[in-house]
Amino acid sequence: xxxxxxxxxxxxxxxxxxxxxxxxxxxxxxxxxxxxxxxxxxxxxxxxxxxxxxxxxxxxxxxxxxxxxxxxxxxxxxxxxxxxxxxxxxxxxxxxxxxxxxxxxxxxxxxxxxxxxxxxxxxxxxxxxxxxxxxxxxxxxxxxxxxxxxxxxxxxxxxxxxxxxxxxxxxxxxxxxxxxxxxxxxxxxxxxxxxxxxxxxxxxxxxxxxxxxxxxxxxxxxxxxxxxxxxxxxxxxxxxxxxxxxxxxxxxxxxxxxxxxxxxxxxxxxxxxxxxxxxxxxxxxxxxxxxxxxxxxxxxxxxxxxxxxxxxxxxxxxxxxxxxxxxxxxxxxxxxxxxxxxxxxxxxx
Ligand code: MRU
Numbered sequence: 181x182x183x184x185x186x187x188x189x190x191x192x193x194x195x196x197x198x199x200x201x202x203x204x205x206x207x208x209x210x211x212x213x214x215x216x217x218x219x220x221x222x223x224x225x226x227x228x229x230x231x232x233x234x235x236x237x238x239x240x241x242x243x244x245x246x247x248x249x250x251x252x253x254x255x256x257x258x259x260x261x262x263x264x265x266x267x268x269x270x271x272x273x274x275x276x277x278x279x280x281x282x283x284x285x286x287x288x289x290x291x292x293x294x295x296x297x298x299x300x301x302x303x304x305x306x307x308x309x310x311x312x313x314x315x316x317x318x319x320x321x322x323x324x325x326x327x328x329x330x331x332x333x334x335x336x337x338x339x340x341x342x343x344x345x346x347x348x349x350x351x352x353x354x355x356x357x358x359x360x361x362x363x364x365x366x367x368x369x370x371x372x373x374x375x376x377x378x379x380x381x382x383x384x385x386x387x388x389x390x391x392x393x394x395x396x397x398x399x400x401x402x403x404x405x406x407x408x409x410x411x412x413x414x415x416x417x418x419x420x421x422x423x424x425x426x427x428x429x430x431x432x433x434x435x436x437x438x439x440x441x442x443x444x445x446x447x448x449x450x451x452x453x454x455x456x457x458x459x460x461x462x463x464x465x466x467x468x469x470x471x472x473x474x475x476x477x478x479x480x481x482x483x484x485x486x487x488x489x490x491x492x493x494x495x496x497x498x499x500x501x502x503x504x505x506x507x508x509x510x511x512x513x514x515x516x517x518x519x520x521x522x523x524x525x526x527x528x529x
Contacts, residue, residue: 184345188305195208195219195225216234216238226338226342227415228275228343229315229344231269231274235266239258239282240282240301241261243257248294254286255286270466271418273455274417274453286301310345312344313344315507316345316349317352317356319448323353323506331410332365334404334409334411335377336397336412336430336434338380338381338384339414342384349416354385364390365390365391368381372430373477374477375478397433401437404438409441409443411445415427417494418455419454420460421456421459421521422459422460422517425461425499427495428493432496432501433495439501445501448506451527461498466493467492474491475487500514510523
């Protein structure tokens with residue numbers, strides 16, 4: 181995209197308010213911790229890598245006006261900022277990964293005068309953005325090799341430029357293929373209840389000039405049965421050491437449908453989405469969202485007032501359903517415990 185999803189702008193965070201898309205394209209500014217927390221919680225900024233970036237910039241915002249005179253006092257302020265931001269959304273591990281990175285950078289530079297330390301933390305947050313941009317491009321390059329001329333891809337939710345610093349993960353594969361001159365088409369699941377597929381994915385793909393068709397979530401099986409889909413590509417919020425993958429609610433349904441129809445199911449995500457602390461996906465915390473997002477998501481009541489609602493925001497697709505995981509380091513295949521570990525080792529070298 182020509183414009184940044186989220187960036188640092190003179191002591192404030194500037195981001196596209198994604199809740200308004202596609203009707204309105206508007207930037208908002210967060211100049212304190214509560215507004216940053218609210219922007220993450222209410223999905224003004226969303227998508228695992230973008231949430232991580234918001235966390236890193238938010239942590240910087242939390243100490244930017246600090247008047248602490250000792251590292252100890254400064255570290256206490258930083259911890260209260262990161263602890264607070266960590267309560268915004270639980271599933272995307274990129275948030276915790278980015279907050280840890282800022283904390284570790286502070287610890288490694290604790291000898292610096294506080295004004296210099298603040299600048300080092302900002303530089304680290306900006307470095308996370310730069311790395312994210314590079315990771316997205318690399319994912320695109322690795323992933324496009326999996327696509328054939330004239331393939332039609334099904335995707336769920338939005339794993340595009342809006343969900344990252346720019347270019348995306350799952351959509352990066354499509355952008356790269358399109359830019360390389362491959363003919364591809366995309367079916368985008370609407371993605372109930374917050375319609376990230378309908379509102380954001382179709383918007384991004386149409387802007388890029390990629391042939392996209394919108395379907396309701398419950399149409400995916402029929403579309404596959406009609407032979408219209410050659411592969412599924414989705415993003416991820418957290419991938420356990422064994423390859424179990426948390427992504428937007430409904431992804432698991434799509435994975436089962438792909439398996440039933442013999443269609444490859446690919447996950448595209450940066451290595452910052454891998455969580456080696458969790459052996460399996462059973463340990464991934466699943467965010468629960470408010471009932472109103474289901475009953476009156478876009479201003480109109482579509483269920484009886486007061487009806488009981490259950491609304492997990494993510495599900496976990498077992499690794500057995502995942503054909504391959506595309507990261508910036510390459511394409512991992514089962515057994516994931518080994519292939520993902522090899523990617524992690526590649527990051528350390
Ligand atoms: O609730 P959201 O909109 O933040 O959920 C986003 C997703 O599930 C994405 O697929 C995932 O974060 C990958 S984004 C590159």
